[in-house]
Amino acid sequence: MQGAWYYAENGEAKGPLPFELLGQHLLSVRDADRLLVWRHGLDAWTVARELPELAVFVSRPPPVPAAPKQETSALQQDRPVDSATSLRTAFFSFKGRMGRTEYVGVLVASIVAFAVVVAAVKGIPDAKDNLLVDAGLIGAAALFIWVRLASSSKRLHDYSRSAWGCLWLIVPIVNVLLFLELIFRRGDSDKNQYGPPQTHF
Known part of the structure; x- marks a missing residue:
């Protein structure tokens, strides 16, 4: 989990970054779960959502459902x-x-x-x-x-x-x-x- 991390942006590798800074970056970008990342120990560039240690940064809550309307007649x-x-x-x-x-x-x-x-x-x-x-x-x-x-x-x-x-x-x-x-x-x-x-x- 620790060590130098890289992420892909516009076809280029960005980094190295410590784990904490990579996490902050993932929290700030859209479609973070599809961002390609790499660190020492990985065989190839990997989608962020496939790495358990990054799940907390790429998981997004589902849309909040609309509050149910109270059924009240016009009368x-x-x-x-x-x-x-x-x-x-x-x-x-x-x-x-x-x-x-x-x-x-x-x-x-x-x-x-x-x-x-x-x-x-x-x-x-x-x-x-x-x-x-x-x-x-x-x-x-x-x-x-x-x-x-x-x-x-x-x-x-x-x-x-x-x-x-x-x-x-x-x-x-x-x-x-x-x-x-x-x-x-x-x-x-x-x-x-x-x-x-x-x-x-």
Whole structure:
């Protein structure tokens, strides 16, 4: 193992080198395992990998395998952190997507909530000439419209349509057709420009 070593480079013998310097050279060059070396005691030039004493210098670890990807569905990736955030997103956000079942659920819940508010207000004595009651009804109506537009926007996003399509809801006859489309049209199964499929609750 000790003694003078030589290695071949561009058809020429380089050396002599002590064993330690040859080892450093092998560690610094590419394809060191195919480098030809010679020392006293060898019958001929020998590939470095065939000499046990040089194995530590020419052995290279295999490529590091890629870390396995965690299988996580799109629904799990985009599920809101808590139920409060989920409900706010479902009822008030214009971003993201919404499936048919959730759209119908938000629509029914908002209609019921608005009807309850109206019924409660009508039960207030002298409600007809009460400005606060009128303001409350206007606020409830505005909130209902907001929820309607937000959920319709996300439903349109679900099948790659712009939220501007909600403007058709103010056009007679067309709004009925759009409403039926929002309820029955299947959303994109994969990610689209508005994100992956989502579930809010």
